[in-house]
Amino acid sequence: MFALSDQPIDAAAWRAKLASPDAGASVVFEGRVRNHHGGRAVLRLEYEAFGELAVREGEDIVTETEKLYPGSRVHCVHRTGRLEVGEIAVWIGVEAPHRQTAYAASRHVIEELKRSLPVWKKEHFEGADPEWVNCPAEQADSPAVADEFHARQVALPEIGVAGQEKLAISRVLVVGIGGLGCPAALYLTGAGIGHLTLVDDGHVERSNLARQILFTEAETGAPKVLAAAARLRRRNPAVQITPLDVAFGAGNARTLVAGQDVVIDGTDNFAARFLIHDACMALGVPLVQAAVHRFEGTLDVFRRGEGGCLHCHWSGHGAVDLEATASCEAGAVFAPAVGVLGVMQAAEAIKQIVGRGGEAAHQTRLIDLLDGTSQIIERPARPGCPACSRTEAAPLMIGADDSPYFAGSAIAPAGVSPLAIRLIQEGELLAPANDMIDVPAHDLARLRELAAAGPIMLRCRNGVRSSALARLLRAEGLDNVYAWESVV
Amino acid sequence: MSTSPPSAHRLHLQFFARLREEAGCSALELETCAPTPAALYEELQRTRGLRVPRGVIRVAVNARYATMETPLRGGDTVVFIPPVAGG
Numbered sequence: 337m338f339a340l341s342d343q344p345i346d347a348a349a350w351r352a353k354l355a356s357p358d359a360g361a362s363v364v365f366e367g368r369v370r371n372h373h374g375g376r377a378v379l380r381l382e383y384e385a386f387g388e389l390a391v392r393e394g395e396d397i398v399t400e401t402e403k404l405y406p407g408s409r410v411h412c413v414h415r416t417g418r419l420e421v422g423e424i425a426v427w428i429g430v431e432a433p434h435r436q437t438a439y440a441a442s443r444h445v446i447e448e449l450k451r452s453l454p455v456w457k458k459e460h461f462e463g464a465d466p467e468w469v470n471c472p473a474e475q476a477d478s479p480a481v482a483d484e485f486h487a488r489q490v491a492l493p494e495i496g497v498a499g500q501e502k503l504a505i506s507r508v509l510v511v512g513i514g515g516l517g518c519p520a521a522l523y524l525t526g527a528g529i530g531h532l533t534l535v536d537d538g539h540v541e542r543s544n545l546a547r548q549i550l551f552t553e554a555e556t557g558a559p560k561v562l563a564a565a566a567r568l569r570r571r572n573p574a575v576q577i578t579p580l581d582v583a584f585g586a587g588n589a590r591t592l593v594a595g596q597d598v599v600i601d602g603t604d605n606f607a608a609r610f611l612i613h614d615a616c617m618a619l620g621v622p623l624v625q626a627a628v629h630r631f632e633g634t635l636d637v638f639r640r641g642e643g644g645c646l647h648c649h650w651s652g653h654g655a656v657d658l659e660a661t662a663s664c665e666a667g668a669v670f671a672p673a674v675g676v677l678g679v680m681q682a683a684e685a686i687k688q689i690v691g692r693g694g695e696a697a698h699q700t701r702l703i704d705l706l707d708g709t710s711q712i713i714e715r716p717a718r719p720g721c722p723a724c725s726r727t728e729a730a731p732l733m734i735g736a737d738d739s740p741y742f743a744g745s746a747i748a749p750a751g752v753s754p755l756a757i758r759l760i761q762e763g764e765l766l767a768p769a770n771d772m773i774d775v776p777a778h779d780l781a782r783l784r785e786l787a788a789a790g791p792i793m794l795r796c797r798n799g800v801r802s803s804a805l806a807r808l809l810r811a812e813g814l815d816n817v818y819a820w821e822s823v824v
Numbered sequence: 825m826s827t828s829p830p831s832a833h834r835l836h837l838q839f840f841a842r843l844r845e846e847a848g849c850s851a852l853e854l855e856t857c858a859p860t861p862a863a864l865y866e867e868l869q870r871t872r873g874l875r876v877p878r879g880v881i882r883v884a885v886n887a888r889y890a891t892m893e894t895p896l897r898g899g900d901t902v903v904f905i906p907p908v909a910g911g
Contacts, residue, residue, distance in 0.1 A: 367911045383910075384841050386903060388887040414910060426911050446911055454884070454903075455910035456841035468842040469909040471876060 337410075338394030340385055342417045345424040353411050359431035361438040365446055367426040369419045373469075377462040383416045383425065386454040390414070397448045401430075404566060405441035406557040408432040412445055414455060425457075440554035444566055451569065485572065486528050499690035500528065504574075506689045507531040509592060510600045511584045511612055513538070513560045515547040515674030516626050516681060517602030522550065523682035524575075524600075525568045529689070531576045532568065534561045535592060537583040547671035584608055586819070589615035598685040601625040602678065607801040613638060613646040617723075622693070624684045626677040631670045631706035633677035636699075636715070637684050643698035644715045647723035673705045754791035754818050757783070759802055777801055783809060783817075791816035832857050833898035835864070842906050846874050861885065862892040865904060876906045 347366065354362040369381050398410045411429040419425055428445045432438040449455075460466045490500045506529045510517050513536040524532055538560045540551045548560075555563035561579035568577050584592060584603070593599055593615040601612045601623060609625065616623040616638065623638040625646075638645060680703075687693050702711040717724050758769060759777040766774070772795065775782050786792050787809060794802040794817065806819035837852040844850050847868070858864035861883040868874045882905040883890055889905075896902065 384844075386838070386840050386884070386887075386905070389884050389889070389903070392887065393889075450908070450911045452889075452908065453910040454840070454905050454908055456906065457909040458841070468906070470907040471842045471880075471909070 337412070338391065338398045339413045340387060340390055340394070340416055341413050342415070345413055345415060345427045347424060347427060350411060350413060350427055350429055354429045354431045356409065356431055358433065359409070359438075360433050361435040362429065362431040363435075363438040363442040364430075365426075365428040365442050366424050367428075367446065369421050369423050369425055371421045373459055373461075376464065378421065379460045379462055380421065381419045381425070381460070382458040382466075383414075383419065384456045384458070385414070385416045387416075389454045393453055394449070397445060397453070400562065401441050401444050401448070404444060404558045404562045405432065405437045405554055407434070408437050408441040410441060410445055412449070414449065414453065416455070436552070436554040440552070447566070447570055451573065483528075483574070485574075489527060494692055495686075495690055499692075502690050503527055503529050503686065505530045506597045507533070507595060508598050508600060508685055508689075509533045509535065509596045510602060511535045511592075511608070512602035512604065513548070513550070513564045514544065514602055514604060515628065515669065515671065516678040517600065518548045518550040518564065519675050519678030520600050520602060520681040520685070521564060521568055522571065523679055524685060525572045525577075527682070527686050528572060529575060529686075531578065533578045533580060533592070533596070534564055535580045535582060535584050536560045536564075537581055547669065547674050549675070584612060586611060590619065593619050593621050596621050598688050599623045600681050600685055602681070607805070610646060614723075616640075617645060622688045622697075624681045624688070626681050628669060628673045628677055630668055631673055631704060633673050633703045633705075635677060635680050635684070635701040635703070637688065637693065637696035639693075639697040644717045645721065645724050648718035648721040649715075670705060673703070676703060676705065752791050752816075754793035754816070755786065756793050756795060757786065759794055759796040759805065761796075761801075764797075777805065780809075784814065787814040787817050791818065793818045795819075833896065835896060835898070836901040837868075838901065838903045840903070840906070842876055843874060843904055846876065847872050858896065860893050860896060861890065861902060861904070864896065864902060865892070868904075874904075876904075880907050881905065 351364060369378070371378050394412060394414065398412055401410050402408050409431050412427065414426045415424065426446070426449065428442055430438045430442045430445070432441060456471070457469045458466050459469060486500055489495055490497060508524055508529050508531070510521050510532065513521065513534055517536070521532060521534065540555045540558050540560055540563055542556055545551055545553065550564045550567045551560070559581045561581050565577045565579035568575065582588065589611055599612060599616050599621055601609060603609060603612065613623060613625065617640045620640045625636045625638065627634050684696055687696070698715055700713045700715045702713065704710070756772040758766070758772040758774045760766065760774045761777050775786070777796065783792070783805070794806050796802040802819045806817045809817040832855050835854050835856060837854055839847045839850055856864060856867060858867050865874070865878055865881060869878070883892055884903045884905060885894055885896070886901050
């Protein structure tokens with residue numbers, strides 16, 4: 337619970353609320369009025385709040401904290417009005433089953449309060465005019481550049497003041513906050529990009545912790561994007577972070593990608609990779625993609641109209657590989673390999689933003705951490721690639737509005753009644769449906785055979801796999817394959 | 825975004841902390857053509873001498889955080905939020 341109080345905080349009474357028998361840990365934080373600031377003697381403080389918003393925001397912070405640190409219960413009260421030295425300005429009590437959770441949750445509450453609770457404090461000094469804390473009268477010329485935080489980066493001639501200013505107004509989307517997304521987001525935040533959007537609908541699991549370096553044991557079970565956002569904000573408060581606890585799918589791809597300066601693909605499966613790629617190419621947004629298998633990784637920068645696209649390489653045999661590499665969730669992976677590749681993704685994204693992308697959009701880089709080698713392979717556009725060579729008049733996907741690559745909603749044209757096919761994944765048990773036939777998602781031969789006989793419409797659980805497979809089959813020249821974007 | 829000229833609407837404004845002192849009042853009814861908080865803040869900087877830089881201001885519309893580009897409608901309550909300092 338959260339409260340504002342214009343009366344002194346009775347710490348003992350609040351503390352008495354922390355008495356749950358299932359809590360093995362309780363942490364109390366008291367923020368107090370100190371008698372000095374910036375070398376000057378402070379006599380007293382005045383706190384002013386925008387009450388209606390402050391209460392709502394405080395309750396949201398408490399709710400988010402309890403979600404982010406499963407098992408925690410948070411009580412918080414913030415003072416308003418005149419406070420003397422030594423008085424409690426904010427009181428936060430957390431109880432949780434374990435100490436990691438209690439400490440982390442307590443820390444999160446105070447950091448979030450300081451970031452967004454509409455409360456202001458005026459310091460009264462001895463022998464000087466009172467001042468509102470944190471509130472400058474005039475703005476520095478360019479805070480992004482003047483800030484010493486970025487000094488070593490600004491000192492690079494390849495970045496400099498102009499590059500730092502570009503970074504400070506840039507927007508980057510990171511899809512997948514896992515082994516790749518964590519280090520990528522960490523270095524992008526450190527670099528001082530303007531706005532970072534994080535997309536992932538997963539939760540932190542114990543098996544993630546060894547390589548997904550934004551998370552600790554305290555966040556186990558929490559939505560990944562919330563845990564990541566909390567860490568990243570603490571690392572560089574100047575970066576605006578938007579955590580979106582959603583899956584990247586055919587239904588939201590265009591909205592998420594539009595307006596970004598660069599997209600980082602940190603997903604772990606081919607279906608999502610094609611979808612992200614196609615959305616980026618459709619909208620002309622540079623994409624930095626990496627993939628890791630065991631000790632090896634590949635890195636690609638895709639820019640529309642430069643170098644080969646993803647379909648140039650995978651058309652024809654993609655779906656088989658797609659299933660073979662469908663997910664590394666249960667697979668073996670060398671943690672430093674995702675770390676290195678994720679950091680390289682951040683580096684390529686920064687270079688794209690400051691205009692130092694070089695030849696990256698024409699190359700695939702291979703990194704092997706087992707034998708310590710790296711290799712650059714030229715990646716030219718393949719003449720006759722069905723995706724690259726398509727025009728707006730003959731889009732790759734039915735329903736594509738402005739691009740040979742992407743369809744927002746793959747609806748069959750009037751007069752076509754495709755056979756509905758439900759893609760079944762290994763081990764998936766679904767109730768039989770009499771208006772659809774079931775085909776294993778990896779059975780490319782069967783799908784080709786059905787497509788040759790007449791128009792088919794692919795469906796799957798979240799629309800990612802169906803649209804990826806439809807793209808691949810259409811890229812092979814099977815023009816009557818459609819995908820359904822939403823849930824079956 | 826509409827390109828038609830913005831029409832005047834009546835807004836409720838509240839001011840806190842430094843902005844309250846600069847505005848010289850804690851609340852204000854204002855007839856304005858400003859279509860967004862960004863435009864409204866610029867207007868207030870001109871007309872009421874607000875000095876807190878635009879770059880550090882956030883805004884709440886009807887007691888919820890909003891963006892500086894949120895379209896404003898007649899009757900909205902707009903609060904500009906100078907840098908906060910809780911805790």
